[in-house]
Amino acid sequence: MENGAEQLILLLVSLVANVFSAFAGGGAGLLQFPALIFLGLPFGVALATHKVASVALGVGATLRHLREKSLEWKFSLFILATGLPGVIVGAAFILDVPDALARLALGVLTIGIGLYSFFNRQLGLTHAPIHRTRHGYVVGGLGLFVVGVLNGSLTSGTGLFCTLWLVRWFGLDYRRAVAYTLVLVGLFWNGAGAVTLGILGEIRWSWLPALLVGSLAGGYLGAHWSIIKGNLWIKRSFEIITLLVGLKLIF
Structure with missing residues (x-):
């Protein structure tokens, strides 16, 4: 996979996937991950x-969101502290786990969260912090740990x-x-998963330059559009991305 046409395909797929992911809050794997398998990589390497x-998606988005001062640093540290252990656990086990049933379950669940958001018309349209108590943080942290396990294992x-x-709880x-x-x-989270999978598995380094450029540019553009377009x-x-991701996982 060294010729220019294949590198161009990787760049374009990565750019499109990460623009949508940065705008909607996830879903880059909808296009990018299956494309890597379609182009010939085994599941674990892909x-x-x-x-x-x-x-690189995170880097591009960070460059844009830091200009807006959108993040509370204490809350950010809480998300990292509760989610990162789950990411490492998920990434360490996924290479030895058959994924067909897990993908079906995750697909159904992903469609479910899209429908949940759609039928809750006002969900996420206003900023009204809740559950900022000890009990609220414990439950919220457990939820983030579970999401971290999913993030590390099922991309x-x-x-x-x-x-x-974060919206609901x-x-x-x-x-x-x-x-x-x-x-x-x-x-x-993706950085921790990448390091874990890189140690335990294999990375196709020759494919990364095009993917990194597409992810970096897509992350910045998608983050910019999310800031100017609104809730x-x-x-x-x-909601659209969750439905598409869920259907892709199932079928």
Whole structure:
């Protein structure tokens, strides 16, 4: 896979996938991960390579969101502390686990969260922080740990779970939730998963330059559009992406 045409395909797929992911708060795996398998990589190698490329999505989104000062640093550290252990656990076990049943279950669950958001018309349209108590943080942290396990093991669309959990449990609006997901999941959770999979598995390094450029540019552009378009656009995009990711996982 060294010729220019294949590198161009990788660049374009990565750019499109990460623009949509950065705008909706997850779902880069909808296009990018299956494309790597279609182009000839085994599942484990494709997963590890995709994880490394996804870190660039977090870098691109971080560069844009830091200009907006969208993040509370204490809350950011909480998300990292509760989610990262789950990512490492998930990434360490996935290479030895048959994934057909898990993908079916995750697909049904992903469609479910999209429908949940759609039928809750006002969900995520306003910023109204809740559950900022000890009990609220314990339950919220357990939820983030579970999402981290999914993120480390099943790459397609798990950022969407983090986005909805931040909206539903902690009362964030979609714009803020997407910012946390892209910066913390995209940069740090995916980084931890990439390192774990890189140690335990194999990465196709020759494919990464095109994927990294597409992810970096797509992350920045998608984050920019999410900031200027507002919550209703993000909510609708989130719902569409979750349905597409869920159907892709099932079929």
